[in-house]
Amino acid sequence: MKYDRELISNGNPMEAIVGFSRAVRVGPFISIGGTAPVGLDGKTVGVGDVAAQTTRCIEIIEAALEQAGSGLHDVVRTRVILTDIDNWKAAIDVRKEYFRDVRPVDTIMAIDRFVNPEWLVELEADAIIAGWGE
Secondary structure: OOOOEEEEOOOOOHHHHHHOOOEEEEOOEEEEEEEOOEOOOOOEOOOOOHHHHHHHHHHHHHHHHHHOOOOHHHEEEEEEEEOOHHHHHHHHHHHHHHHOOOOOEEEEEEOOOOOOOOOOEEEEEEEEOOOOOO
């Protein structure tokens, strides 16, 4: 079975410069790369507040999923990437509000820093559209 490849954009000018998509859908599979806490104005949301930044990341992920014909209910994996592992609980408390019933697998990790030092967290997600092709 051959699936088409659909590139999902949210208009970020860096997509063309760096050569990435907000998300890629191939058949029922959707992958969403590192999602930073950036507002519509291009500025960091919630500077210094990991919970506010996590919320913004999930909002962006949700919009990309909806654009791909899916939603948070189809998420099977999340990755929470932090600059300070001690912030894990604040980030996960937000994450679980969105995924309490879906219960995707999850990885929590820390790195030294992101491209923008104001970012405390990025999230990634993978989804499989349930019942697709039936």
